[in-house]
Amino acid sequence: MKKAIAIALAIMLIATSLVGCNSKTPGTDSGKDTGKDTGKSKGYEIALITDKGNIDDKSFNQGSWEGVVEFAEKENISHTYIKPEEASDAGYLAAIDLAVQGGAKVIVTPGFLFEVPVHEAQTKYPEVKFILLDGAPHEADSFDPDIKENVASILYAEEQSGYLAGYAAVKDGMTHLGFMGGMAVPAVQAFGYGYLQGAEDAAEELGLEDGAIKAIYHYTGDFEENDTNKSTAKAMYQEGAEVIFGCGGAVGKSVMSAASEANAKFIGVDVDQRYDSETTITSATKGLAASVISVLEAIYKTESWADFGGKSTVFDAKNDGVGLPTTVIGDEKADAFDRFKSFDKAQYEELFGRLKGGEIEVKRSIEVKDPSGNATADELTSQLDLKKVTVTTR
Template sequence: MKKIISIALAVMLVATSLVGCAGDKDKGNTGDSGNKPIKGADITLITDKGNIDDKSFNQGSWEGVVEYATKEKIPHTYIKPEEATDSGYLAAIDLAVEGGAKVVVTPGYLFEVAIYDAQTKYPDVKFILLDGTPHTADYADFTIKENVASIMYAEEQSGYLAGYAAVKDGLTNLGFMGGMAVPAVQAFGYGYLQGAEDAAKELDLPDGAIKSIYHYTGNFEENDTNKATAKTMYQEGMEVIFACGGSVGKSVMSAAKESQGKVIGVDVDQRYDSETVITSAMKGLSSSVMSVLDSIYKTDKWSDFGGKSTTFNATNEGVSLPTIVIGDEKADAFDRFEKFSKEEYETLFKSLENGEVEVKRTIEVKDPSGNATAEELTSQLNLKKVKVTTR
């Protein structure tokens, strides 16, 4: 990421703070903080490019903050920087700390450089960096200081669950639309193909029985181009598309609705956004945030997380497909599958949890962009049942 100097920062704030009386509801206010410090929040989350209701990374992380802080009656807020740059993120961190934040939560790899600087600038503040590791802008130094918890996720496992479920459900044409070929998105896609491969083997399908179109959009946006790409993939026979790119998912859902196609969501349960979403490859954003906050406020075990990277996976609520429908305890979260059941899912998940199934997270890609060729995917992921094409 480029370091851009001398920017003008305007920060838009939506605050949710708690009063100390038992039984009081979470109260909020909205406003434009300008360049003034935000006062009174012990925990501040700073969003990346997206919004707090992006149905993805920001929202999932914020929900963890809200749930924990509400339960423990801790004042909390979030800031959306207007400038999505290293300098812009650091300026937002400045505002949070000036306002009294003791804990700053930053969701996404875009904060890596800003947190690298902030960890030295604010040694008494604890930083929770989700999906990233602090480093210098030139990637020369990756020091994680004791006041930073670097939280990573086994996206390859979550993608594996989704690909396996799709094939077990009878789908044989699986599309993948990732945003940019960054490590997390790559891992989702590689796991998706491996899950499809293993399910096809269990079903004793012939080689090449599963067709997959694999594509990176080059952005994380909802736009007409991404919608058109998804629509073309459906027209070419893709029955389902794993939409793995933030707001790219909205474009895919729109195309699916017009094409009678299906969608696999990402990061959080996106079934509530569209009837086309059959399941979602989720990260345990909320649970991981709450675990780290608990180490600060209750258990005094910050040393379990501070100064290092911790990966959340199948063993510690780090990955999953949705197993409940929010607001309806009797509902079946697998009701949008034709065949795949919760019982099958639980058996599969157990195999990940106990290490019976190992999923490859990385492969060697020659292109500096990170975009793998069909040959690289096929050979390094050992695909036989899955015939993949890239574009």
């Protein structure tokens, strides 16, 4: 009886969320948001399941959802998002179950936390197409990818985006950098490794002495906005950091707050965070919305699902899947590089062209002994070939 009541309450909660979110209400034949059920409920066709964060996290969930909304509204397709009851494999699977019960034919899952749940769901629901961002399905006790034909595994070259950010910061004259990652998972690690390599190459081009660039490197162990993370960022700024690359979802909000108080700079991640704080000089972005739209177009418009289904597809500089923002939303004449002192769009485009053409190679991973994934200063220095950059970990 308790289990039945719990299930009923869960379904009622999701039904409520469908009316409250900015998506098309299930049951509207037109697919437009009427704000009420017409009595001809047919459910929603595209559903996004959020991870630990919220739909307005200024990061992965939001960027992915924006892609769903842009495509679905243009094509007049019903859509919604669901926030799981709990951030666990069981919680994510329960949310997927509810999405399918609601009629979802396509389910978007943003983040590596969905790798194990999607591995189970891909077999349980072979008629449903899954778009798994930033990961590949695998069993709980194995990291070997097992991607069925109904799953599109989308990956990003985070190391390239991080490289561009680190290079830009040093080219702009900054010599004391900070990095605050969330958990030391592959995507976050790649951002950080690229950041250090970009700083190293820029320092080399500028002819700086060995050790001229100082970098404080830290993983928070979470993806949260909290006082602890703000205090850590505040301490890094007090120790001389001119800019901190906040790479951990809502962790960035803590860094922004500390940057404002310290009159310092911040580098965003995943999506353009320029609009969230005057301290944001740029953001190491992934084409989250663009990649979601690309796969949805393959499903609904070009009938080319085979280009994505059953395999991993990497979005990188070659297909404009990563980069720094080059435009300001709502103002075509604005300069997206106006928060730098000297680094400009022309320099960026020249650098991006070299990265896109394969002239620049960026390491994505290194050998880390600690099971947590937290690299030591020696591991970072030796394996990333750092000479101009001196790293301190905390």
